Amino acid sequence: AQSVTQLDSQVPVFEEAPVELRCNYSSSVSVYLFWYVQYPNQGLQLLLKYLSGSTLVKGINGFEAEFNKSQTSFHLRKPSVHISDTAEYFCAVSAGETSGSRLTFGEGTQLTVNP
């Protein structure tokens, strides 16, 4: 079975500072990895995904993530955050052919960008 651990439940940063949201996964088979963002009172929106190929994945809103197989990590980064990036961020995994398209989510990281 697969699992996802988001190492920080809350990350406060100042506007224009860089940020990294950490995600580790556990799986004995090949994985597809995703980051989703949830703004207040909204559903989850796909930020980016790693399926195969280049380990550095670029997403929407200036976010990027790096897949590291040896460290079983998929950390999300942004070089300079804005107030509007304040939201909850979820890392998710689809592991193994039997899981199909359904995802297992981490517990979420609340990113708060302060002026």
Add this chain to the structure above:
Amino acid sequence: DSGVTQTPKHLITATGQRVTLRCSPRSGDLSVYWYQQSLDQGLQFLIQYYNGEERAKGNILERFSAQQFPDLHSELNLSSLELGDSALYFCASSFSTARNSPLHFGNGTRLTVT
């Protein structure tokens, strides 16, 4: 806008009651998923349908049931409601069941059981 529509947005009901949550998937998507989001359990996968057939089951209670209709909309039925069922229920859809088929989420139905 993800294209996934969930109704109602909010639902307040009493313990012991039964409710139905409705989801219309994005145009062209054949697969529908239901997730429950609560403070203590996070996002939990409940059930998945593909083209009218149940595809996968997660942590769905026996008091809960779902179905996908021929027009591909889906309903999640919650019965004998308990206080602990209060949560945000999300529907998501995808084109296929392939692992590279991303999920598109609706804005959720917030259920409050009093």
